[in-house]
Amino acid sequence: MNLIGAWRRRQHERELLYGPKVLLPGGPEQWIEDSLDWLIGRFGVEPMRRRPALPSAFVPARYDGSERAARQLCLRVCAWMEVPDDRIRFSFRMEDVRAAGRSAAVHRLQAERPELIGISGLQATMTPAEVEALAAAGYAPEIAVLAERELAAEVRRSTALRDETDPERRAELYERAVAVWSAPAGSGSRAAWLDLRTGGHEGTAVMLSATTPADPAAVIAATAHELGHEVLWGYHLMDRSRPDAEAVTDLFAVFHGFGIFLANQAVERVPGRRSMRQSLGYLGERGASDALAAYCFRRHLLWPESLLPVMPTELDRTVRIRTFARLAALVKRAEIDSIQEGARLT
Incomplete structure (x- = not known):
């Protein structure tokens, strides 16, 4: 038995589960510090003046898991982050809407690009009548943009396959295409932000999975992240093609006080074990915990108070351990820097 190989595979699995899901330039710790500097430079310290949002206080006691209750929770996140909600369409049928968008695209491909039908493997899971019914139910803008x-x-994908003459390259393109064709539309995501203005409609949309309302913490974490897109992408404050764009959006939510929700939701909990599937976010549990620690440390420097104000009982155990460890490292580094600065001045 190759113990070293098994250990390395285990470490790789743990990193996939707990670590950041995107490359963070300079490493997670330095990236968090640099990105917080950028957010403070862009938005000032006002978002950090508010105390962090706590699950025990933020979720209404009578939350019943209905779509109505979830929508009110979304609006509460908007108010907390001071993001205008009058042009944001919140909905909880993301899977159906994405399936309708893909199905509409397949129907259009068949009608408008018949020469690609024999190449494309994209499948419609809804009939034109079913797509129309969902559009009539109020989801026409989202379906149009997604379609x-x-x-x-799909036109780019199928055209590339048709025109490629190198067998190895064509096999590679086909393998990538099959990965898309075989996965349900929007699989692997529990929320999405859409700029409906790209399709000639008004406003934007935040779509959440149909299963999300049952878990208010997931509603809050997902909404805080998607509102980051609303601000950073919707107002063109950041290039959305940046490799770390999604991670910056996670940090934006932490910056506005929702770090507990993002860190707790970074890994899906399953009774008796921890899921190997990412639940929400791109920083991962480690990155979100480190970001929460950096947020708390910065607030402590701005307004002397407890480093973790009334937070410990709100954090999952593994998140608490990681956050405490990173906070201790930040405090130690600050002490060393202070001693070195004192020595330099004397």
Whole structure:
């Protein structure tokens, strides 16, 4: 038995589960510090003046898991983050809407690009009548934007396959295409932000999975992240093609006091074990915990108070351990820097 190989595989699995899901330039710790500097430079310290949002206080006692209650929770997150909600369409049928968007794209491909039908493997899971019924139920803008996006992507994919003459390259392109064709539309995500203005409609949309309302913490974490897109992408404050764009959006939510929710939701809990599937966010549990520690430390420097104000009981055990460890490292580094600065001045 190759013990070293097994250990390395285990470490790789743990990193996939707990670590950041995107590359963070300079390493997670330095990236968090630099990105917090950027957020403070852009938005000032006002978002950090508010105490962090606590699950025990933020979720209404009578929350019943209905869509109505979840929508009110979304609006509460908007108010906390001071993001105008009058042009944001919140909905909880993301899977159906994405399936409708893909199905509409397939129907259009068949009608408008028949030469690609024999190449494309994209499948419609809804009939035109079913797509129309969902559009009539109020989801027409979202379906139109998603259909346009899916159609453009599939035309590029199928055209590349048709025109590629190198067998090895064509096999590679086909393997990538099959990965898309075989996965349900929007699989692997529990929320999405759409700029409906790209399709000639008004406002934006935040779509959440149909299963999300049952867990208010998931509603809050997902909404805080998607509102980061609303601000950073919707107002063109950040290039959305940046490799770390999604991670910055996570940090934006932490910056506005929702770090507990993001860190607790970073890994899906299953009774008796921890799921190997990421639940929410791109920083991962480690990155979100480190970001929460940096947020608390910065608040402590700005306004002397407990480093973890009334937080410990709100944090999951593994998140608490990681956050405490990172806070201790930040305090130690600050003490060393202070001693070195004192020695330099004397």
